[in-house]
Amino acid sequence: MGTDKIRILDFITYPGRNIYCHRPIMKLVVDIGEYSNIPTKDIQGFHDRLLKAFPGLKKNCCSLGYEGGFLERLKEGTYLAHVLEHVILEMQFMLGYEVKYGKTRVLEEPSVYSLVYEFQNEVCGLECGKTAVFILNCFLNDKDPDTQTFMRYLKKISIDAELGPSTTAIVQEAKKRGIPVTRIGHESLVQLGYGKYRRIVESTLTDATSCIAADISCNKQLTKTILSENHIPVPYGKVVYSEFSAVIAAKQIGLPVVLKPCDGNQGKGVVLNLDREEDIKNAFHEGCKYGNGVIVEKFVTGNDYRVLVVGNKVSAAAKRLPAMVTGDGKHTVKELVDLVNLDENRGDQHEKPLTKIRIDEISVGILKSENLTVDSVPEEGRVVKLRANGNLSTGGTAIDCTDRIHPENAELAVRAAKSIGIDIAGIDIVTEDLSKSILDTGGAIVEVNTAPGIRMHIYPSEGTPRNVAGDIVDLLFPTEESYHFPIVSVTGTNGKTTTARLIAHTLSLAGRKVGLTSTSGTFVNGKCIFKGDHSGPRSAKTLLSNKEIDCAVLETARGGIIREGLGYDLADVGIVMNIAEDHLGMDGTETLEDLAFVKSLVTEAVKENGYAVFNAEDNMTPFLMERTKANVILFSKSNRFEKAAGGGQIRVFAQDGWIRIQDKETLISLIPITEIPITCSGKIECNIENALAAAAALYALRISVDKIAQGLRSYRQNTGRFNRYAVKNFHVMLDYGHNLPGYRQVIGACKRFDSSRLVGVIGMPGDRSDEAIRSVGALCAGSFDRIYIKEDLDKRGREPLEVANLFQNAILEKNYEQKNVQIIENELEALKAAVGSANPGDLIVVLYEKLEPLEEYLNSIGAKPAE
Structure with missing residues (x-):
C-alpha cells in the first residue's frame, strides 16, 4: 500500500466512567508524522475520497454544534487526527451505534495526538479505530479502498461481539432498576449487582442452576426418566x-x-x-x-408450545411455528425464502427478534418429503415447511398464548423445572390445545431446557409481548435490599487511607460485612486477602465481585482514575479529602485545577440520592461542588465554611473540642475529640479532619450517631499512619507521608509531642518532580535536628541516589550543618543508624516505603506501641 502516514502508538479502553466521559470510551494515540502542519484541504483529492466513502460526515456537527459543522471545518482546513476521530465515530454510527462523543488533542508536539471516542461495542470500537487508520492511509497514498467490504466485515464482528438477545433484555431490565452491570469477557456472561447480592447470568442461565441440573436437562432421556418418576406426562x-x-x-x-x-x-x-x-x-x-x-x-400429535418457567411461576407461553413460506404461484421456494428474509425483523443470528430462514440439508430433506425442491414453484396459498421444529434460531415464529395456558399445564411446567433443579426453564409441550390439560388430551412434556431463549416472548410474531426479562430480574433480586449495595469512594491528596479505614471499621460495628480497598491492601471483614497498593479500579472490581460483603469502602487514587477510570458504576457517597500539590507534571495534570478535575470524577459518579463530601477549607472545593449533582456535605476542622459558602445543608465540624453535625436546624454533639484515639488527644490535626470526613460519610449512609461515635472511639490500630513506638528512653514514629502536604502534617503533629530532638528518616517516590523533592528537603531542613536520607527500592525511573542527592542539596542550601545529614540508601539501615545514635527524649520519624521490615526490626529490639 505504501508507507503508513498515520501510525498507531497506543490503544486504551475505558469500559466505565472516566475523566473524559461517563460512558465507555477508547483512547487512541497516533502519530501523523509529516502531516502535523498540513491541513487536509491541502492534501490533493483527500476530501473527495473521504466524503465519497463516508457521506454521513457531511452532517456531523463537530465542535461548532450544528449539523454540517464538520464539513465547514473540512473546507476551512483541519488536521488528520481530527478527521480520524470523526471517521471512527461515523463508522460506528453506520453500524447502528448511537455514539457522539469524541475529542482530539495534541499529546506531544508536533505530530503525536490523543483521540478519545465513545463506543458501545468494545470489539467494534477497537476495530473501527484500526480500520479508519488503514482507510485514511490508503487515501494519503492515493488509493481507493473498498470501504463497503470493510463495513460488512465490521458488521459481522460487531454482531458476534454483542450480548445475545436474552442477556441484552435482562441487562436492560437490571439497568432500569439501578442494578450495576459488569460484562465478563466478550461473550454473553455478565455480572449483575455487587458483593453478597451479585448474580452471574449467561443468556437465561443463572448461577443458581447447578452443573448437575444443566447436565440432566441436556440428557433428554434422563430428563424424561425424572419427569416420569414425578408423574409428569412424557412420550x-x-x-x-x-x-x-x-x-x-x-x-x-x-x-x-x-x-x-x-x-x-x-x-x-x-x-x-x-x-x-x-x-x-x-x-x-x-x-x-x-x-x-x-x-x-x-410422536405426539399436536402443536408445539414453549412455556417459560421463572422461579415458581409460568412467566410466558408461546405457540411455535416452524420456518415456512407460502406459495404465490410465481416464485420458487428459494425466492420465497429470500423475500421472507427481507423482513427488517429478521437477522443473521440473534441480533433481531427473528432469525433469517436458512436453506440447508435439513430443509432440502423436508422439501423432498413433500416432493419439492428449492427450485419448485408452490401454488398460491400452499404452506411449505422448511423445518420440522419451531425454534426461532432456525427461522421459526411464535404466537403468544400466555393468557390461554390451562392451570394444570402451568403447574406441570413448574413441577418439571423443579424436578430437574432449574430456576429458569423452557418447557416444551406438545398438545392440540394448551388451554386444555394435557392430563386429559394426551399431550406431553417433550423437553426441559436450560438457558431458554426469550425472544419469542418479548417479540412474538403475534399476540402480547411479555416482559419476561423483568420477571427474571425480579427472581434474581427479590428484595429492595438486594438492589442496593452501599459504596463509599474516597479520594484526595492526603488522608484517604485513614478515612476509608475509619468508615469500614464503623460499618462493621453497625453489622455490615465490609469490603475495603486501600494503599495497604484489600480487606474483607477486617482480614487482608491481598497485600499491596490496591487503590486502583482493578482492585475495586475484584472486591465488588466478592460474595462475602454487603458494602464496600474504596480508596480511589488519582493514578488509577487517569489510567482506567473508575472500577465501579455509582457510589452512595463520594469523598474528596483535599486537593494539594502532588503528582503535578504527571499524566497531563499540570495545575491544581487539573488535579481537581481528575478527582472530581469520584463526586460526579454518585447516585441521584447520594452525597458528595467536601473539605470546606480546601481552595478547590468550590470548583468540585460545581461538578457534582449530588447532595453535598461539608466538613471543617476549624468550623469555617466561607470558601464553600452556600454549599450543603449538612455540615460536620470541630467546635469547642467536640465533633458536631449540623443538619438543617438540628445540632448534634457527636464525640469529644480527646476520645478519638487516632488524634492523640487532638495533637494529630489531620486525623481530626479524617474523623470529620468519616463521620460525614457515615451520617450520609444513615448510620446512627451513637454508632458513629462508637466507631471513632474504638478505632485504634491505624497501621502505618502516625504509629508511635517507645524504645528505651526515646520514641520512633512510622508514617506513610510521601508528599509535601503529608510531610507538613507529620512534622506539625510531631512538634506537639514532647521531644528533645526531632530526627527525620526521609525519602520520596522518584516519580515526583525535582521541585517537589527539593521543597520537601527545604521543609525538613527547617524541622529536623538530624536527618537520614534514604531511597525507595522502587526508583520509578530515577537513577540510584538521584532522589537522595536532590534532598541533600536542598537541605544544605538552607545552611543545614553537613554533620547532621547523612545518606543511607537502604530504608531499614537508615532507621537502624538513627536508633543507634538516638539520645534520650528523641523522636525519630520514618517516612517509609515498606512498613513490614521496619515493624519487624522495632519488635526485635523490644519496642512497644506508645500510649
Whole structure:
C-alpha cells in the first residue's frame, strides 16, 4: 500500500466512567508524522475520497454544534487526527451505534495526538479505530479502498461481539432498576449487582442452576426418566446407538416416531413424524452429528408450545411455528425464502427478534418429503415447511398464548423445572390445545431446557409481548435490599487511607460485612486477602465481585482514575479529602485545577440520592461542588465554611473540642475529640479532619450517631499512619507521608509531642518532580535536628541516589550543618543508624516505603506501641 502516514502508538479502553466521559470510551494515540502542519484541504483529492466513502460526515456537527459543522471545518482546513476521530465515530454510527462523543488533542508536539471516542461495542470500537487508520492511509497514498467490504466485515464482528438477545433484555431490565452491570469477557456472561447480592447470568442461565441440573436437562432421556418418576406426562422412548436399533425401537414403540440426539439443543438433529424405515435411518445419522446416542420416541400429535418457567411461576407461553413460506404461484421456494428474509425483523443470528430462514440439508430433506425442491414453484396459498421444529434460531415464529395456558399445564411446567433443579426453564409441550390439560388430551412434556431463549416472548410474531426479562430480574433480586449495595469512594491528596479505614471499621460495628480497598491492601471483614497498593479500579472490581460483603469502602487514587477510570458504576457517597500539590507534571495534570478535575470524577459518579463530601477549607472545593449533582456535605476542622459558602445543608465540624453535625436546624454533639484515639488527644490535626470526613460519610449512609461515635472511639490500630513506638528512653514514629502536604502534617503533629530532638528518616517516590523533592528537603531542613536520607527500592525511573542527592542539596542550601545529614540508601539501615545514635527524649520519624521490615526490626529490639 505504501508507507503508513498515520501510525498507531497506543490503544486504551475505558469500559466505565472516566475523566473524559461517563460512558465507555477508547483512547487512541497516533502519530501523523509529516502531516502535523498540513491541513487536509491541502492534501490533493483527500476530501473527495473521504466524503465519497463516508457521506454521513457531511452532517456531523463537530465542535461548532450544528449539523454540517464538520464539513465547514473540512473546507476551512483541519488536521488528520481530527478527521480520524470523526471517521471512527461515523463508522460506528453506520453500524447502528448511537455514539457522539469524541475529542482530539495534541499529546506531544508536533505530530503525536490523543483521540478519545465513545463506543458501545468494545470489539467494534477497537476495530473501527484500526480500520479508519488503514482507510485514511490508503487515501494519503492515493488509493481507493473498498470501504463497503470493510463495513460488512465490521458488521459481522460487531454482531458476534454483542450480548445475545436474552442477556441484552435482562441487562436492560437490571439497568432500569439501578442494578450495576459488569460484562465478563466478550461473550454473553455478565455480572449483575455487587458483593453478597451479585448474580452471574449467561443468556437465561443463572448461577443458581447447578452443573448437575444443566447436565440432566441436556440428557433428554434422563430428563424424561425424572419427569416420569414425578408423574409428569412424557412420550415413551428408547435410546439407540445404531440405525438398526433405531428401526427396531421405532417398530416396538409404534409409528410414527420422533428421533432426537440425547444431548442436543436449539432443535438440532430433531426429526419428527417418521414412519418409513429409510427416513428413520437417515434421521439416526442426522442425530448422531450432535451427540452420543439418539432417542427414538413416540410422536405426539399436536402443536408445539414453549412455556417459560421463572422461579415458581409460568412467566410466558408461546405457540411455535416452524420456518415456512407460502406459495404465490410465481416464485420458487428459494425466492420465497429470500423475500421472507427481507423482513427488517429478521437477522443473521440473534441480533433481531427473528432469525433469517436458512436453506440447508435439513430443509432440502423436508422439501423432498413433500416432493419439492428449492427450485419448485408452490401454488398460491400452499404452506411449505422448511423445518420440522419451531425454534426461532432456525427461522421459526411464535404466537403468544400466555393468557390461554390451562392451570394444570402451568403447574406441570413448574413441577418439571423443579424436578430437574432449574430456576429458569423452557418447557416444551406438545398438545392440540394448551388451554386444555394435557392430563386429559394426551399431550406431553417433550423437553426441559436450560438457558431458554426469550425472544419469542418479548417479540412474538403475534399476540402480547411479555416482559419476561423483568420477571427474571425480579427472581434474581427479590428484595429492595438486594438492589442496593452501599459504596463509599474516597479520594484526595492526603488522608484517604485513614478515612476509608475509619468508615469500614464503623460499618462493621453497625453489622455490615465490609469490603475495603486501600494503599495497604484489600480487606474483607477486617482480614487482608491481598497485600499491596490496591487503590486502583482493578482492585475495586475484584472486591465488588466478592460474595462475602454487603458494602464496600474504596480508596480511589488519582493514578488509577487517569489510567482506567473508575472500577465501579455509582457510589452512595463520594469523598474528596483535599486537593494539594502532588503528582503535578504527571499524566497531563499540570495545575491544581487539573488535579481537581481528575478527582472530581469520584463526586460526579454518585447516585441521584447520594452525597458528595467536601473539605470546606480546601481552595478547590468550590470548583468540585460545581461538578457534582449530588447532595453535598461539608466538613471543617476549624468550623469555617466561607470558601464553600452556600454549599450543603449538612455540615460536620470541630467546635469547642467536640465533633458536631449540623443538619438543617438540628445540632448534634457527636464525640469529644480527646476520645478519638487516632488524634492523640487532638495533637494529630489531620486525623481530626479524617474523623470529620468519616463521620460525614457515615451520617450520609444513615448510620446512627451513637454508632458513629462508637466507631471513632474504638478505632485504634491505624497501621502505618502516625504509629508511635517507645524504645528505651526515646520514641520512633512510622508514617506513610510521601508528599509535601503529608510531610507538613507529620512534622506539625510531631512538634506537639514532647521531644528533645526531632530526627527525620526521609525519602520520596522518584516519580515526583525535582521541585517537589527539593521543597520537601527545604521543609525538613527547617524541622529536623538530624536527618537520614534514604531511597525507595522502587526508583520509578530515577537513577540510584538521584532522589537522595536532590534532598541533600536542598537541605544544605538552607545552611543545614553537613554533620547532621547523612545518606543511607537502604530504608531499614537508615532507621537502624538513627536508633543507634538516638539520645534520650528523641523522636525519630520514618517516612517509609515498606512498613513490614521496619515493624519487624522495632519488635526485635523490644519496642512497644506508645500510649
